Amino acid sequence: MSEEQNKNIGNEPGYDIDTITNQRLIKGHVYDGIYELDNDLPPWWKWLFYISILFLAVYLIRLFFTEAPDLRQIEEYNKELAAVQAKAPAAADFQLVLLTDEASLTAGKTIWEGQCGACHLASGAGIVGPNMTDDYWIHGNTLEELFAVVENGVLEKGMIPYRDQLSPQQRLQVISYMLSLHGTNPVNPKEAQGEMIEWPY
Amino acid sequence: MGLEKFTYDNRLAKYFANATILWGLVGMLVGLIIALQLIFPAFNFNLPWTTYGRLRPLHTNAVIFAFVGNGIFTAIYYSVPRLLKTPMFSRVLGNLHFWGWQLIIVLAALTLVLGITTGKEYAELEWPIDILITIVWVIFGWNLIGTLLKRRTSHIYVAIWFYLATLVTVAVLHIVNSLAIPAGLFKGYSIYAGVQDAFVQWWYGHNAVAFFLTTSYLGLMYYFVPKAANRPVYSYKLSIIHFWALIFLYIWAGPHHLLYSSTPDWAQALGVVFSVVLIAPSWGGMINGLLTMRGAWDRVRQDPVLKMFVVGITAYGMSTFEGPMLSLKSVNALSHFTDWTIAHVHIGALGWNGMMTFGMLYWLFPKMFRTKLHSIGMANTHFWLSTLGMLFYAIPLYFAGFTQSLMWKEFTADGYLAYPNFLETLTQILPMYYFRALGGAMYLVGMILLAVNLIKTAKAGKFLRYEEDEAPARHAVTEKEGWHRRIEGKPVVFTIWALIAILIGSIIEFVPLFVVKSNIPTIAQVKPYTPLELEGRDIYLREGCYNCHSQMIRPFRSETERYGEYTKAGEHIYDHPFQWGSRRTGPDLARAGAKEGKIYKPDAWHYNHMLDPQKMNAQSIMPAYPWIINNDLSTSLTESKIRAMQKLGVPYPEGYDAQAISDLKAQAHTIAEGLRASGIQVNDEKEIIALIAYLQRLGTDIYKTE
Numbered sequence: 001m002s003e004e005q006n007k008n009i010g011n012e013p014g015y016d017i018d019t020i021t022n023q024r025l026i027k028g029h030v031y032d033g034i035y036e037l038d039n040d041l042p043p044w045w046k047w048l049f050y051i052s053i054l055f056l057a058v059y060l061i062r063l064f065f066t067e068a069p070d071l072r073q074i075e076e077y078n079k080e081l082a083a084v085q086a087k088a089p090a091a092a093d094f095q096l097v098l099l100t101d102e103a104s105l106t107a108g109k110t111i112w113e114g115q116c117g118a119c120h121l122a123s124g125a126g127i128v129g130p131n132m133t134d135d136y137w138i139h140g141n142t143l144e145e146l147f148a149v150v151e152n153g154v155l156e157k158g159m160i161p162y163r164d165q166l167s168p169q170q171r172l173q174v175i176s177y178m179l180s181l182h183g184t185n186p187v188n189p190k191e192a193q194g195e196m197i198e199w200p201y
Numbered sequence: 202m203g204l205e206k207f208t209y210d211n212r213l214a215k216y217f218a219n220a221t222i223l224w225g226l227v228g229m230l231v232g233l234i235i236a237l238q239l240i241f242p243a244f245n246f247n248l249p250w251t252t253y254g255r256l257r258p259l260h261t262n263a264v265i266f267a268f269v270g271n272g273i274f275t276a277i278y279y280s281v282p283r284l285l286k287t288p289m290f291s292r293v294l295g296n297l298h299f300w301g302w303q304l305i306i307v308l309a310a311l312t313l314v315l316g317i318t319t320g321k322e323y324a325e326l327e328w329p330i331d332i333l334i335t336i337v338w339v340i341f342g343w344n345l346i347g348t349l350l351k352r353r354t355s356h357i358y359v360a361i362w363f364y365l366a367t368l369v370t371v372a373v374l375h376i377v378n379s380l381a382i383p384a385g386l387f388k389g390y391s392i393y394a395g396v397q398d399a400f401v402q403w404w405y406g407h408n409a410v411a412f413f414l415t416t417s418y419l420g421l422m423y424y425f426v427p428k429a430a431n432r433p434v435y436s437y438k439l440s441i442i443h444f445w446a447l448i449f450l451y452i453w454a455g456p457h458h459l460l461y462s463s464t465p466d467w468a469q470a471l472g473v474v475f476s477v478v479l480i481a482p483s484w485g486g487m488i489n490g491l492l493t494m495r496g497a498w499d500r501v502r503q504d505p506v507l508k509m510f511v512v513g514i515t516a517y518g519m520s521t522f523e524g525p526m527l528s529l530k531s532v533n534a535l536s537h538f539t540d541w542t543i544a545h546v547h548i549g550a551l552g553w554n555g556m557m558t559f560g561m562l563y564w565l566f567p568k569m570f571r572t573k574l575h576s577i578g579m580a581n582t583h584f585w586l587s588t589l590g591m592l593f594y595a596i597p598l599y600f601a602g603f604t605q606s607l608m609w610k611e612f613t614a615d616g617y618l619a620y621p622n623f624l625e626t627l628t629q630i631l632p633m634y635y636f637r638a639l640g641g642a643m644y645l646v647g648m649i650l651l652a653v654n655l656i657k658t659a660k661a662g663k664f665l666r667y668e669e670d671e672a673p674a675r676h677a678v679t680e681k682e683g684w685h686r687r688i689e690g691k692p693v694v695f696t697i698w699a700l701i702a703i704l705i706g707s708i709i710e711f712v713p714l715f716v717v718k719s720n721i722p723t724i725a726q727v728k729p730y731t732p733l734e735l736e737g738r739d740i741y742l743r744e745g746c747y748n749c750h751s752q753m754i755r756p757f758r759s760e761t762e763r764y765g766e767y768t769k770a771g772e773h774i775y776d777h778p779f780q781w782g783s784r785r786t787g788p789d790l791a792r793a794g795a796k797e798g799k800i801y802k803p804d805a806w807h808y809n810h811m812l813d814p815q816k817m818n819a820q821s822i823m824p825a826y827p828w829i830i831n832n833d834l835s836t837s838l839t840e841s842k843i844r845a846m847q848k849l850g851v852p853y854p855e856g857y858d859a860q861a862i863s864d865l866k867a868q869a870h871t872i873a874e875g876l877r878a879s880g881i882q883v884n885d886e887k888e889i890i891a892l893i894a895y896l897q898r899l900g901t902d903i904y905k906t907e
Contacts, residue, residue: 018433020496026437031358032283034424035433041442045488049446049481056474063470071530072466077756077767084616084758114622118817119806127816128806128879155796158803164762165621165799167613191880 094168096143098201099176108177111170116178119159124181126190129159133181138194146175204671205353209288211569212666213295214279218562218569220303221271222652225558227310228263229645231256236638238824239786240631242815245824250314252824254745258325259313264550265323267306269414272558274302274341276421277364279565281348284358284424286672290347294340301337305330317387320742321398321778323406324378328389331379338375342368349692353672356689359440362699363420365692366448369700370412373707378405384845385838388739392849395773396464396721399781400714404455404707411451412703414549415517418557419447419486422514425561426493429506435492441685443485448699450479453706457528460537461755462781463770465720469530471710476528483521490514505580509560512588516552520545535610538751538785540630541602544595551591551644559583559651566655572662579654586647593640601630601637610759618762623788628820724771726905729851730898732839732861733868737895739842740829740888741780749823751782752791752899764789765798765900772903775851787823792900804872805879807893833886834869836862868894 015024018037029036062068069075099105113122119129130138139149150171153161162171179201238244238253245252278295282288289295308330312318318325326334345368349357378401381389393401427434434440456464456472491514494507501507523545527536536542567574574580608626611619620626678690688695714720730738741747754760756767768791773779792798802810809816812830814823840858847853866885872893873885883889 018496020432025433029356029437031354031360032280032286032424032428034358034427036359036437036440037433037435039436039438039492041436041439041485042488045439045481045484048484049478052478052480056478059470059474063467071470073461073469073756077758077761080758111622113819114625117819118802118810121816122819127809128803158801158806160796160799160801165618167615167617170617 094172096147096172098143098179099172104173105177105180107170108173108175108180111166111174112177115162115165116174121186123186124178124184125186125188129157130193131190132178133184133186134189134192135196135199136192136194137197141197142200143172143175146178147171150175203673205674206669206671207286207288209282209668209670210292210666211279211664211668213289213292213299214275214565215569215664216299217271217275217278218565220299221268221275221558221562222648222655224263224267224271224306225648226645226652228260228268229641229648231260231263233638233641233645235260236634236641239822240634240638242822242824247825247827249316249744249828252744252826254748254824255314255316255318257748258318258322258745259310261323262309262313262325263306264554265409265413266309269418269554269558270302270306272554272561273367273413273417273421274298275565276417276424276561277345280360280421280424281345281364283670284354284361285348285352286354286670287348287352290344290351294344294347298337298341298344301333301340305333305337308333312387316743316745318742318745319379319381319389319391319778320745320747320780321378321391321402322747322783323409324375324402327387328379328381328383329386331375331381334375335372338368338372342372346693346696352692353675355675355678356686357692357695358423359434359437359444360420360423361692362440362444362689362695363416363423365696366444366699366703367412367417367420369696370408370416370448370452370703373700373703374405374408374412377707378402382845382848384842388838388842390842390845390849391778393779394775394777394849395779396770397714398777398779399459399462399773400456400464400468400710402779403458404452404710407455407458408452408703410546410549411454412448414554415451416448418554421557421561422486422490422510425557425564426490426510426514429504429510429560429564430494430497430500432493432496435489435495439485439489443482443489445702446482447479447486449702449705450475450482452703453710454479454528456710457533458783459781460528460530460533461757462753463768463773465714465770468710468714468720473528473530475706476525480522480525484518487514487518487521490517503577505574505577505584506560506564508581508584509556509563512584513553513556513560516548516556516591520549520553523548534755534757535606536602537755538783539602539606540598540633540784541606543784544598544602547594547598548591551587551594555587555591555644559587562651562655566658567662569665570659570662571665572658575654575657575661579650583647583650583654586643586650590640590643590645590647593643594637595640597633597636597640601633604633605630609763610757612759612762618759621763623763624818624820627786627822631822721770721774723774724769724903727772727774727902729775729846729853731868731894732843732865733872733891733894734898735842735846735895736834736836736839736865737891737893740892741895742778744826744829746790747780747782749782749784749786751785751789752779753781754789754791760789763799765792765795765800766903768900769903772900775846777846777849777851790896790899794897795900795904797904798900803879804875804893804897805881807896808876808881808883808889811889811892829888829892830883832888833884834888834891836865839865865891 018025024038025035026038063071120132121127124133125131139145151163153159234244235253235256309326317327319327380392383389391398453471453475456468457476460469501511526532563580605626608620613619754764754768761767811826813825814821839861843853843858843861869885869890872890873883876883
């Protein structure tokens with residue numbers, strides 16, 4: 001439709017008809033040659049709007065008047081924790097014995113490099129935390145002693161406990177892997193800390 | 202009725218169009234650089250000015266306020282005079298508007314790369330620039346309202362309704378959110394803190410999307426789509442309903458950015474429900490846009506302009522459906538802090554804003570330069586590059602967002618986090634970032650094609666600066682009109698109604714949050730930051746750490762197991778501004794300093810990590826910050842910072858500013874001594890000491906016993 005034709009249509013009385021869609025154009029609604037049709041709102045659109053308003057009403061009533069617990073996030077959280085505690089697994093038969101199988105050492109390596117390497121370096125050479133490949137130990141080097149360090153951390157030195165982050169089996173895996181680094185003489189080792197203890201393994 | 206002759210001046214429309222193209226190229230290029238930084242940390246160039254934390258705000262500010270901003274003004278300066286049958290009100294105001302806006306952009310770019318920032322996402326510019334923005338916005342508003350008052354048409358068209366809503370709402374958002382107390386020429390502190398600051402900020406952020414990126418571009422759509430399609434608008438009634446519903450409802454939905462944060466439940470709920478109610482009003486715009494093209498569909502195949510518009514409007518429909526879905530708490534629990542959000546906003550930005558801008562420019566240049574588009578083929582190539590680029594960008598990020606979130610939340614059978622090492626969840630999704638960078642690169646190449654095509658079009662034609670038109674003088678309306686038709690004839694009244702519509706939701710949400718004390722329960726142990734910690738916090742802001750690290754542990758077992766006790770509202774009351782973040786590319790730091798938490802690291806670790814993150818974690822993608830290690834901490838503003846904080850109600854003792862620097866030095870000495878004891882050669886004066894002090898303070902107060 002050219003602007004000329006539009007102007008002619010606009011001069012006719014009542015509604016005008018858009019020749020392509022056969023729908024009514026609103027008289028007098030012409031802006032820089034742009035016309036407006038007199039179409040109603042699509043019914044599906046109206047229903048979408050009504051249903052969303054209903055959702056709003058129900059949601060807010062549940063929040064303000066029925067105090068729905070699923071809309072109170074701390075209650076949700078407490079429920080989540082309670083559900084976990086209810087089905088806490090029975091303690092697995094766990095034995096503190098040095099692991100030497102390939103799978104355990106690979107699992108231990110992943111944990112070591114991801115978690116422990118941040119302070120002890122992936123090579124074990126130490127940087128913030130001590131060198132774990134030499135013969136000097138601050139908190140002992142028996143499995144029991146090392147396990148206790150991982151479990152409880154050494155907070156005064158800046159190492160947090162890992163009892164919530166690593167399962168007993170994972171702690172054992174990572175200690176076993178760490179011990180496999182013993183004597184590897186990595187580059188740039190941290191100076192010896194603690195006392196020299198004989199290698200018990 | 203005699204016809205009056207008058208002349209349109211196309212020069213400012215052309216200027217704004219050129220600026221749109223220029224800043225579009227810049228903004229997208231910076232976007233591509235930061236996308237590359239995530240896969241190749243070397244692209245941080247080891248320089249302060251080019252690290253991710255500084256370039257990411259530059260990218261968002263450039264594409265939103267420079268690219269889309271100039272796009273809005275192009276549309277307005279071209280369409281408003283024609284819709285009102287009068288030239289723009291004032292050439293002087295127009296020029297001041299144009300050059301003022303470009304000056305703001307240049308100042309923004311400079312200050313952001315220099316690390317001068319408020320630390321509030323999407324509102325990073327410091328207070329002097331905020332004042333300049335206000336002045337330029339008033340000039341723009343004056344020019345727009347002036348034009349409306351001397352119009353020849355009796356009524357104002359729907360495009361202008363949307364422009365007016367943009368004008369008033371952006372003004373309100375900008376002023377309220379930017380209120381700050383200066384501590385120096387380049388340093389100000391948000392007057393709000395913690396939960397309240399987060400609330401105001403996301404009211405602003407969400408409605409910047411609504412009123413800067415959406416209503417303005419709906420106005421653009423209502424002019425350029427019917428013009429390009431040469432078809433009437435589908436439904437005037439729908440225009441009315443969706444306009445008022447959209448602006449009234451949109452303003453409420455901001456808190457959907459804060460779901461499961463320490464914002465009160467009722468505020469979150471308002472964010473949820475008003476987002477869901479927004480689907481229909483948003484789709485009203487989509488329907489009116491797409492159905493306006495009925496009768497022109499045969500041309501969509503050939504005409505790059507219409508093609509761009511169809512994809513643009515469809516992307517609008519998709520993202521305005523996805524937005525409400527992401528606002529459902531159960532979906533948000535999964536999507537928040539992940540790349541899902543990034544994908545979502547880019548459907549809006551690349552699809553809606555980008556494509557609508559391109560369509561407008563391809564239509565406008567041949568008109569203004571009285572010639573044909575240089576190459577339809579090139580424009581079609583651009584169309585495919587941007588459409589496919591958008592998909593290559595977004596789809597991998599949806600996958601990345603999903604994957605990372607599920608990894609964060611997965612527990613082993615015996616009740617431990619399956620991926621306790623955060624980095625593992627990032628390394629897993631890094632391959633997706635290659636595709637996203639590819640998609641972004643395609644989009645940028647498309648933009649370059651547009652620039653070349655339009656420059657050649659301009660060269661081939663002759664710019665038509667003055668365009669003659671004629672129309673009868675405005676006549677008083679004599680026939681009886683419906684209420685809406687009446688206010689369409691009274692633009693100032695119309696504007697006031699629009700202002701009222703957006704103030705209702707704002708006031709109803711703000712007042713209880715600021716007045717009712719129980720919304721933010723106080724915690725006795727929470728104390729103001731020490732001067733050294735405050736300076737460290739400003740380094741954290743300067744480097745844009747919040748672009749990758751959140752400080753908001755949500756009350757989910759998967760988060761409290763990973764990061765420690767969930768964050769309480771009362772912990773943030775001295776955080777001017779809040780630093781909750783929106784994307785966890787790195788781990789949450791809300792309890793970084795708490796030994797009772799799960800991610801505590803000793804001072805020496807932080808020192809080594811800032812110096813060389815890859816040494817501590819080979820796969821880390823965090824940039825190194827050697828300048829924080831090497832630079833001396835400036836304490837020139839410390840005293841005025843303390844005074845600014847006191848003005849904001851932070852309870853430092855009377856006259857504490859005089860004592861601040863000696864306290865700062867004493868604390869720095871203690872920390873530096875500790876570092877030296879662990880074998881690190883460092884002076885008390887270095888910036889790293891302040892940053893460590895801040896990080897080690899994070900999340901610790903609630904564990905203190907008095």
